[in-house]
Amino acid sequence: MAKPLNIGMIGYGFMGRAHSNAYNRVSDFFDLEYTPVLKAACARNKEAVQAFADNWGYESIETDWKALVDRDDIDAIDVCVPNNLHKEIALYAAERGKMILCEKPIAMDVAEGEEMCEAVEKAGVANTVWYNYRRVPAVTMARQLIDEGRLGRVFHYRANFLQDWTIAEDLPQGGAALWRLDAAAAGSGVTGDLLAHCIDTALWLNGSIADVNAMTETFIKERVHQETGEKQQVTIDDACTFLCHFENGSLGLFESTRYARGHKALYTLEINGENASIRWDLHDLHRLEYFDYKDEGKLRGWRSIHVTDHGGEHPYMDHWWVPGLQIGYEHSFVHHVADFLDSLAKGEPCPPTFRDALETQKVCDAVLASAKERAWQNI
Amino acid sequence: MAKPLNIGMIGYGFMGRAHSNAYNRVSDFFDLEYTPVLKAACARNKEAVQAFADNWGYESIETDWKALVDRDDIDAIDVCVPNNLHKEIALYAAERGKMILCEKPIAMDVAEGEEMCEAVEKAGVANTVWYNYRRVPAVTMARQLIDEGRLGRVFHYRANFLQDWTIAEDLPQGGAALWRLDAAAAGSGVTGDLLAHCIDTALWLNGSIADVNAMTETFIKERVHQETGEKQQVTIDDACTFLCHFENGSLGLFESTRYARGHKALYTLEINGENASIRWDLHDLHRLEYFDYKDEGKLRGWRSIHVTDHGGEHPYMDHWWVPGLQIGYEHSFVHHVADFLDSLAKGEPCPPTFRDALETQKVCDAVLASAKERAWQNI
Amino acid sequence: MAKPLNIGMIGYGFMGRAHSNAYNRVSDFFDLEYTPVLKAACARNKEAVQAFADNWGYESIETDWKALVDRDDIDAIDVCVPNNLHKEIALYAAERGKMILCEKPIAMDVAEGEEMCEAVEKAGVANTVWYNYRRVPAVTMARQLIDEGRLGRVFHYRANFLQDWTIAEDLPQGGAALWRLDAAAAGSGVTGDLLAHCIDTALWLNGSIADVNAMTETFIKERVHQETGEKQQVTIDDACTFLCHFENGSLGLFESTRYARGHKALYTLEINGENASIRWDLHDLHRLEYFDYKDEGKLRGWRSIHVTDHGGEHPYMDHWWVPGLQIGYEHSFVHHVADFLDSLAKGEPCPPTFRDALETQKVCDAVLASAKERAWQNI
Amino acid sequence: MAKPLNIGMIGYGFMGRAHSNAYNRVSDFFDLEYTPVLKAACARNKEAVQAFADNWGYESIETDWKALVDRDDIDAIDVCVPNNLHKEIALYAAERGKMILCEKPIAMDVAEGEEMCEAVEKAGVANTVWYNYRRVPAVTMARQLIDEGRLGRVFHYRANFLQDWTIAEDLPQGGAALWRLDAAAAGSGVTGDLLAHCIDTALWLNGSIADVNAMTETFIKERVHQETGEKQQVTIDDACTFLCHFENGSLGLFESTRYARGHKALYTLEINGENASIRWDLHDLHRLEYFDYKDEGKLRGWRSIHVTDHGGEHPYMDHWWVPGLQIGYEHSFVHHVADFLDSLAKGEPCPPTFRDALETQKVCDAVLASAKERAWQNI
Numbered sequence A, B, C, D: 001m002a003k004p005l006n007i008g009m010i011g012y013g014f015m016g017r018a019h020s021n022a023y024n025r026v027s028d029f030f031d032l033e034y035t036p037v038l039k040a041a042c043a044r045n046k047e048a049v050q051a052f053a054d055n056w057g058y059e060s061i062e063t064d065w066k067a068l069v070d071r072d073d074i075d076a077i078d079v080c081v082p083n084n085l086h087k088e089i090a091l092y093a094a095e096r097g098k099m100i101l102c103e104k105p106i107a108m109d110v111a112e113g114e115e116m117c118e119a120v121e122k123a124g125v126a127n128t129v130w131y132n133y134r135r136v137p138a139v140t141m142a143r144q145l146i147d148e149g150r151l152g153r154v155f156h157y158r159a160n161f162l163q164d165w166t167i168a169e170d171l172p173q174g175g176a177a178l179w180r181l182d183a184a185a186a187g188s189g190v191t192g193d194l195l196a197h198c199i200d201t202a203l204w205l206n207g208s209i210a211d212v213n214a215m216t217e218t219f220i221k222e223r224v225h226q227e228t229g230e231k232q233q234v235t236i237d238d239a240c241t242f243l244c245h246f247e248n249g250s251l252g253l254f255e256s257t258r259y260a261r262g263h264k265a266l267y268t269l270e271i272n273g274e275n276a277s278i279r280w281d282l283h284d285l286h287r288l289e290y291f292d293y294k295d296e297g298k299l300r301g302w303r304s305i306h307v308t309d310h311g312g313e314h315p316y317m318d319h320w321w322v323p324g325l326q327i328g329y330e331h332s333f334v335h336h337v338a339d340f341l342d343s344l345a346k347g348e349p350c351p352p353t354f355r356d357a358l359e360t361q362k363v364c365d366a367v368l369a370s371a372k373e374r375a376w377q378n379i
Helices: A014-029 A046-056 A065-070 A083-095 A110-123 A137-147 A190-206 A331-346 A354-373 B014-029 B046-056 B065-070 B083-095 B110-123 B137-147 B190-206 B331-346 B354-373 C014-029 C046-056 C065-070 C083-095 C110-123 C137-147 C190-206 C331-346 C354-373 D014-029 D046-056 D065-070 D083-095 D110-123 D137-147 D190-206 D331-346 D354-373
Strands: A003-010 A034-042 A060-062 A076-079 A099-102 A127-129 A154-162 A209-217 A222-224 A231-233 A239-246 A251-257 A266-273 A276-281 A287-292 A302-306 B003-010 B034-042 B060-062 B076-079 B099-102 B127-129 B154-162 B209-217 B222-224 B231-233 B239-246 B251-257 B266-273 B276-281 B287-292 B302-306 C003-010 C034-042 C060-062 C076-079 C099-102 C127-129 C154-162 C209-217 C222-224 C231-233 C239-246 C251-257 C266-273 C276-281 C287-292 C302-306 D003-010 D034-042 D060-062 D076-079 D099-102 D127-129 D154-162 D209-217 D222-224 D231-233 D239-246 D251-257 D266-273 D276-281 D287-292 D302-306
Touching (some): A003 A065, A014 A034, A046 B014, A060 A065, A083 A099, A083 A110, A137 A266, A137 A287, A154 D251, A190 A239, A190 A354, A209 D239, A239 D251, A251 D154, A251 D251, B003 B014, B003 B065, B014 B331, B046 B060, B065 B083, B083 B099, B083 B110, B099 B354, B137 B190, B137 B276, B154 C251, B209 C239, B239 C239, C003 C065, C014 C034, C014 C331, C014 D014, C034 C331, C060 C065, C065 C083, C076 C083, C083 C110, C127 C354, C137 C190, C190 C209, C209 C354, D014 D046, D034 D065, D034 D331, D060 D065, D083 D110, D099 D354, D110 D354, D127 D354, D137 D190, D137 D276, D137 D287, D190 D251, D190 D354, D239 D354
Parallel strands (some): A034 A060, A099 A127, B003 B034, B034 B060, B099 B127, B154 B251, D099 D127
Antiparallel strands (some): A276 A287, A302 C302, B266 B276, B287 B302, B302 D302, C222 C231, C239 C251, C287 C302, D222 D231, D266 D276, D287 D302
């Protein structure tokens, strides 16, 4: 019989849904020592959080997050609130010995993130940050291929995350629904929201970044606030692009924007090694493209691998359906929960930990500084 | 507060899992008058069904399906057993006033299917058959485009369902795990297993079929029985291909096989109309390809539509994540359950009903007869 | 110094241009014992043939094809006229000892083709039929892979040739420009025009066909004659689909139509073998898709091979540019001419010979007979 | 009757072949006032240039390029020699009133290029630089779509040119065959060879670049000289990546490398506008991908346009085959010659002129300076 792990969820937005679904599903598909229990959901708006709790099966609600953290029947806090609230909650929870599963990016900046790392490490509580794309099976498989030494020396890493949902000039900003467009709540624009994902994966697949050289742009300079209706300056970066050197000598190229007409959520990555190359994109996340120079000459070509095989061939896929039947976006969160529960049983950290996520934050901060100062920045 | 609908599940195989997952998830994502309750699971193997019930949260188990059907606390029977058992269970359940959700194909042949239709119609019980691919959003959208009259006169319909998992000569057949390779349990090979899906979608999208002309093949003539270890003749069709005329004057071409190296579960369909054409395939089920001759001449091309938009644009997708984030195979079952529950609330049938599925069975029977007699068969 | 081969071209339509270009280019890119010389072009319309000759560099013109064939300074006759004229010209040319390069299909039917074969064989003249797609490098490479035994036992062969240019009801038919829509000049519709290509490639790649089962359709029943303006019955097949058995035990499926909206000239083929599969399509003719089951399990996927490598890796490509730079449609004709000249030097036949093309004609005739009689036909 | 334009070709390498083919073919497919005559080919190696002249049909040879330029029967000089020789030849030819068709990049640097521009402008001779990719029909069509105002405000332009042919450490450098790997002959590595193409297209499609920020890398530090066998330092850039701002406010991102395993000659470009986006790549150069936000919401998707239509729909294509039949790499040169001849007839410049190409050179120089100084550079 699996041991319960009592979850206290703070926030009920898009990520609150994605995480709740993952907690609800993980035990149906993974046989683990722990099973999550949706103990309580918390948000200031009582009615809204009650509806959320009813929808997902949370046993109770709270409207004060400190009250939630203080509860003895809560083992782990899931932080699904705007970035400017991560630090305070994490510090409070760590002090009370709660495990923390925190949305990304870890914090508003490196200083906050450093405080958070020290807090969880001092408290000795399990911690992880929801960079979910590591656990898309095709991305996990990319890591396996790299670990197996198939690429040889790496020359190039490139990634972009292209969206197009903020092109309309009359889109408002701020408030509960659109806090991602408000630098005061989000810390930055696409850098923290989108590039952070690309950077997390890159550090995981290709190691540390030595220096960066960035440019950012805000295409629409003023927007109306969603709640007050007042015209405000836009303070976030609409687009951010940067060059970098990895410690392993390879060159990096990253781009993110919300102004790439025709792309909804096109996170793509490509790694070029001496012996092999890998490509992946989020719009067809169940596929991995692979080129192997060791293939017989005349038969070399990019292979489109439908990452749905069983028998241990493709990561996580034994738990799902049959070969050929794809899974989707939400499954990356189920995998993250499964790995978190498994790491608890083994007494090991569940990457990316707060400390891992701090490395991504360092790159984000350096990127923003580089763009501001129009100069290379060391990490 | 949603009304409970008590489910009694018979069978615990691949489809048992897919349906159970759908029942468990539907209320998290759809706001409906009814909510499914996993009341009891049933199978002859007590230990196995108990494990299944524990996994998915069924409240109780039965080892005798008649006992399950007889229970007063069961509203609906889900039939997830081999095809040769569908009829008996359906007749028994209908007589006792239970709703029936039956796996496809409806039966071993048209005669059985006809009995089943008469039984549910006489009993007046809700009934549906799990041709799940109708409810992949891209396929549902294909139907909408057709209903909107975008295609004009239809000239061609083609579909195939290509797999490659039975190529190995030493693959055994029969028994609980491999009953799909045993004609006594399955009725036929790829015709009932795979082509039936293609035919169901075709009838839904393009109307009735008038006549068919088929060939079948059994590439491997003998296999060892999985349980007895004895060598047996292979009695199923490994491949089946047929030509047909639709009542609307268009030509049809269908192919199915388990010997197409390189294809795991490649169900593809294409419809060519006077004004527009549509393509879809299961290996990238979140996309629909669309060609519109009314586009400006020089800009005509096949559009790859990532069917993940909200705001009512793309069927079912408002219930899931955000544009650009794909769903997978299992969601088609969630949609089917959602539509079934909705139809209950409205007092309407939930297609494909038994009667609808009988039309597919008629085509399957005619296909097999045509292959046997090497001649055209009218439907 | 290369020996001249004096060409006499009959016809100046689309194929006349394609062949003339091939003759003009071959010596720039291939180092051969023979070089074609454009000696004379022939057609009834003097002004038109003169313009054609001027354009392509023919040294002279004729308006009577017999006069052309009779000329002593002509070595080879290129037959680029409607199908109903092939036989008479070929017989006349063979009798006078001329080599013959004949457009496809070889003739109106098997009887005519048989006469033509006997004539060239009796005369001992070099002969070939312009089934040019064999010499698209990716298709030639498919044959090499098959010859190397990479596929193992073949289970399936499928091909289609889809166009959409005759959908408009007000398109006229007949006359010099649209003789392909007139059965009296073309012999048949898509069967001889398009399926003949598919069949030629299939026989070359997968061996003989044992029997066929076909359906044809004429979607538009009446059209206006292009020259007379009179309304006439449409006598060609607009679409033709057939099932077949190959002698090697594999199943075949062929489809051709001019009513597939969205496809300009989409000739596609796929072969599924026990160990490997191959796909190709004419809309991206420089690519070959290849799946090899012998690849390491988790890395199996369809490879997209850009067939442009040098060093003998990819057929014919050493003669062109550099890897990555594609060639196009017209190059298949250049390759055919190069092979024809090479075969002359070696004293060998240049496939497909008239005799080879007769095999394709046999299948075409059987397909048309099967469609008419609604029954299987042995070849 | 077309007027002759006598060509004097200097060089006989890869580009010498591509241009010669273009001169030989243009009159077969385009009806123009001028027709090129291959008057003389020139190179220091007499035997090699004679073989080249024989192959392509040049009437005579020269071994001293000044002697060639001095000939009265030469109208136009085609400069197909390493970049360090462009200036001297161009100046000499301009002074003698010869038209000049010069390979790209125009020169070793801006200073040389400026001299060349002044020379041809002072002499009033027709001049053009062989940035051939502008005249791939799909790229030309991209320009038309932009000119028609379909994109609206442009936000992003990105391009890369990825190759993988210099990864082997034992590849030699320098000499006649590998001068592109020698900075003394080529001026730079991928910047002048590959990025120059991307920049030329970008300036043509998206206007001027204001500033750039680049990094370059030399992955292999030493190579053996091809002719002397001596080990030497590698002086070229193996990879070059840069960020930029266009004058129209859009952001640019460019990358080029010869170390991207799996890519032979993958030049790709994408432009994201407010209302529409465009993508193209050289590996499938006959296609243009297009996304139009003005399409009906649910039907929006990237269109894959097979750029082979007639009737004036697709640039240049009326001159070739029929819709669906693709052309290849070499045709871009044929189009360039056709446009050059047409511009002569009209007395207009043929872009890109020397002056246009100088703009590309300015960006290249700034890119190299930026990489060296690790700082933004204004153009």
